[in-house]
Every structure is written in C-alpha cells, then in structure tokens.
Amino acid sequence: MTEPLLRQLQARGQRVTVGALPWVAPVYRAMASVAEVLEFPFAHGDLQWSARRALARSLRGRFDSAVVCPNSFKSALLPWWAGIPERIGYQGEARYGLLTKRLPNPDKHQRPPMADWYAALAGAQSAPVSRPQMQADPAEVAQALAAYQLSAHCFYVLVPGAEYGPAKRWPEDHFGALALDLARSRGATVVLLGSPKDAATCAAIAQRVNADMPGQCLDLAGRTSLDSAIALVAASRAMVSNDSGLMHVAAALDVPQVAVFGSSSPLHTPPLSALARVLWLKNDPQYQPPLDCAPCFARTCPLGHTRCLRDISPAMVLAQLPD
Numbered sequence: 001m002t003e004p005l006l007r008q009l010q011a012r013g014q015r016v017t018v019g020a021l022p023w024v025a026p027v028y029r030a031m032a033s034v035a036e037v038l039e040f041p042f043a044h045g046d047l048q049w050s051a052r053r054a055l056a057r058s059l060r061g062r063f064d065s066a067v068v069c070p071n072s073f074k075s076a077l078l079p080w081w082a083g084i085p086e087r088i089g090y091q092g093e094a095r096y097g098l099l100t101k102r103l104p105n106p107d108k109h110q111r112p113p114m115a116d117w118y119a120a121l122a123g124a125q126s127a128p129v130s131r132p133q134m135q136a137d138p139a140e141v142a143q144a145l146a147a148y149q150l151s152a153h154c155f156y157v158l159v160p161g162a163e164y165g166p167a168k169r170w171p172e173d174h175f176g177a178l179a180l181d182l183a184r185s186r187g188a189t190v191v192l193l194g195s196p197k198d199a200a201t202c203a204a205i206a207q208r209v210n211a212d213m214p215g216q217c218l219d220l221a222g223r224t225s226l227d228s229a230i231a232l233v234a235a236s237r238a239m240v241s242n243d244s245g246l247m248h249v250a251a252a253l254d255v256p257q258v259a260v261f262g263s264s265s266p267l268h269t270p271p272l273s274a275l276a277r278v279l280w281l282k283n284d285p286q287y288q289p290p291l292d293c294a295p296c297f298a299r300t301c302p303l304g305h306t307r308c309l310r311d312i313s314p315a316m317v318l319a320q321l322p323d
Contacts, residue, residue, distance in 0.1 A: 001114040001248060001269070002069050003132035007033040008122045009067070017063070019078070026226040027249065030134040047074050056081030067121050068099065088121055114269050131272035134252035136234035137227070144231040148191070148218060152235040155189040156182050156321070157250075159241035160205065161198035161221075165299025167263035168242050170309050172201050176208040177314040178240065183209050183216035186323065191236070193229050193246065196222035238321050247271050258320045262309040265295040277320040279312050287311070 006016050010033040017036040018028045021044055028037045040055065042048050052074070059082040066079035068089035076098035079087045087098065090105040103120060111117050115132060145152060160175045162168035179190045190209060192202040202221035209217035224232070233239055233249055238256040241247045243264045250257045251271035259271045261280040270278060281287045282294040294308045301308075 001132060002118045003031050003033070003134065003252060004115050004130055005067070005069075005118045005122055006031060007130075007133070008119060009033070010035075014065075023226065024245075026230060027134070027245075029227075030136060030230055032133070032135055052078050053081055056083075059084075069118055069121070071105065073098070088123075090121075111268065113267070115272060132248065132252040134230075134249065136231050136253060140227055141231040141235050144224075144228045145235055147228075148220070148232075150189065150191070150218075150232075150235070153237050155191050155218075155236055157191045157193055157233055157236040157239040158205070159193050159239065159244060159246045160201050161194040162242040162244045163195075163197075164243075164264075167296070167298050167301050167306065167309075168244070168261075170242055170260040170262070170312065171306075172204060174310075174312070174314050174317075175201075175240075176205045178317055179205055179209045179217055180212060181314060181318055182321075183213040188216070188237070190217045191232060192217065192219045192221055193224065193232065194221035198222070240317055240321070243269060251276050256322050258317050260309065260312055260317065261295075262306065263294065263296050263298050263301070265297075279316060279320065281308055281311060 006018070010016050015035050016033055017038060018034050019038045019040055020028055021042060022039050023044065025037050025039045028034050041051060056078050063084045065086040065088070066084040068076050068079060068087060071090055071092035073093035073095055076087065076089060076095045080098040086100055088101045089095065089099045091102045092105055095102065158175055158179055160169065160172060182188045182190050192205060194202050198221045202219045206217040206219035229246065230249055233246060233255055234253045236255060239250045240258045241250070243259060243261050247257065247259050248271060251273035254273055254275055256275045257271060258277045258279060261278060266278045266280050282291050291308055293303060296302060
C-alpha cells in the first residue's frame with residue numbers, strides 16, 4: 001500500500017531506497033520505483049537498540065530525507081540517529097523530537113484508504129493516488145514454474161491465512177470445498193500458499209482434495225520464499241484469499257482475484273485492481289439479517305459466530321472466479 005507514495009517520490013526525481021525487514025523486502029524489490037532495498041537485521045517486534053544505533057551510524061550522510069511509514073516510536077529512531085535532515089511521518093507514540101514534520105493522524109475509523117493515507121506523506125505536491133503496481137521478475141517466475149512443474153495461467157492460488165487473526169480467515173472447510181470444486185469441475189491444479197503458521201490448515205485442504213483428485217492440490221505453505229510466492233501469484237490464473245498481504249500483492253500484479261472480507265473493511269484496505277472481486281456481507285443488501293456487527297476490526301469474533309465469513313459460501317466465491 002506504500003507503492004503509490006514511492007512512485008510519487010521517484011517521479012519528482014528522487015532516488016528511493018527502502019529499509020525493510022527481510023520478510024517484506026521481496027515486495028519492495030518487485031517495485032519499479034525502488035532503486036535499492038536495505039534489509040534491516042532486526043527481529044520483528046524487538047527494539048534492539050544497539051543494532052539500530054550501529055546501522056544508523058553506517059547510514060550517516062547517505063540520505064537527505066526519510067519518510068517513516070510505520071507509526072511506531074522505534075521506526076523513527078533509526079533516521080533520527082542517522083542524522084537525516086528531513087524526517088516525515090504521522091504523529092504517534094511520542095515521536096515529537098524524532099520527526100521534523102508530523103502529519104495529524106486521524107482515528108482509524110476516519111482514516112482514508114491506506115494507499116491514500118501513505119501517499120499523503122509525499123506532501124502538498126502529491127498526485128492523485130493510483131493503484132499500487134508491482135512487476136514479478138520473469139526469471140523468478142520461470143524458476144518457480146519449473147520447480148513445481150506448473151504452466152503459467154493454468155492453476156489457481158488459494159491463500160487461507162491472515163496474520164491478524166481468525167476473524168479475517170474464511171473457514172478452512174470453505175477453502176477445502178472450493179479447492180475440490182476447482183479440481184473437479186475445471187480440472188484445475190490448486191496451489192496453496194502461506195506461512196509456516198498456515199501449514200496445518202493447508203495440509204488439511206490438500207488432503208481433502210488429493211484424496212478425491214490425486215495430485216490436483218499442491219501444498220506449498222511454509223515451503224516457498226516470498227520471492228517465489230510472488231512469482232507463483234503472478235503466473236496464476238486467479239487467486240482467492242482473505243484480507244492479507246498476498247491479497248495486495250495480487251492486486252498490484254493485476255492478477256484476477258476474489259478477496260473475502262470479514263472483520264475488516266474493504267472501504268479501508270481494498271485490493272486496488274479492476275480485476276479484483278470483493279465479497280463482504282456488510283454491503284450486500286440481499287444478505288439477511290444484516291450484519292450490524294461488521295466491521296468490528298477484532299482479531300476473533302466477539303459474538304462467537306463469525307457469520308461475516310462463514311455465510312460466504314464456496315459457491316459464491318467460485319461464481320466470481322474466471323474459468
């Protein structure tokens with residue numbers, strides 16, 4: 001969702017370097033506006049003062065400006081320690097001394113869509129926000145297809161996971177029914193992608209499909225790099241996912257997709273692509289009784305029923321997928 005911001009900076013003649021943790025760095029390497037990616041040697045969630053200070057010293061004198069996208073205190077420390085003259089970001093977590101320019105940070109319920117929210121950091125000269133854009137490395141695509149004996153645009157990708165929590169995850173049995181229907185009715189290969197945390201879910205889905213249609217479901221959860229996952233998404237016929245990181249990757253790659261929303265809102269974090277189809281019962285006038293509880297933005301359903309996800313049937317998703 002930061003890609004339109006980076007593209008605006010590059011269009012002004014700025015050379016864009018992105019500092020990112022290793023788990024997200026491949027996404028930035030697939031953005032044409034990014035000249036260099038610095039992989040930060042930090043553990044996710046840890047402060048690591050000494051490591052940040054050491055890296056900051058190595059960056060002194062290299063940059064004129066820093067745009068700090070995360071709202072956290074620790075994310076603003078490194079550019080401050082590095083002595084970067086201009087440091088721009090949103091207000092948050094007592095960063096008054098760390099940033100030279102602070103934008104007011106609206107309440108999460110009043111924020112604009114995330115791509116617009118990040119793009120505003122480009123300043124008053126920012127252009128109208130267009131959708132995020134990425135380009136998969138052709139060599140990486142060819143290597144991934146060869147490694148798993150797949151043909152481009154002849155398989156569907158399913159992504160059952162969502163890091164935020166179960167209130168964003170379409171039920172495992174729904175994913176399994178959809179995968180089996182794709183294998184039976186369309187003769188398609190189904191590729192499952194996810195992190196190691198999704199391994200048990202993906203294994204159950206693959207077992208269900210392959211018991212009926214041997215070899216039609218390829219479980220790659222926790223077995224690919226992010227570079228390979230991006231390549232497989234780019235080469236797929238279409239993708240089905242929850243509101244997750246790979247959902248935005250598919251949109252930026254302009255891959256046909258169906259995105260299933262539950263506790264979160266596509267008004268805030270939609271897949272920005274004309275080829276994306278969003279299923280969200282909150283805005284479906286035919287769904288009765290209406291979901292007054294959505295979007296709750298909770299990690300787990302406060303009411304215990306998760307109707308916002310369970311009542312989206314596999315048939316509803318299948319009807320939105322290209323043949």
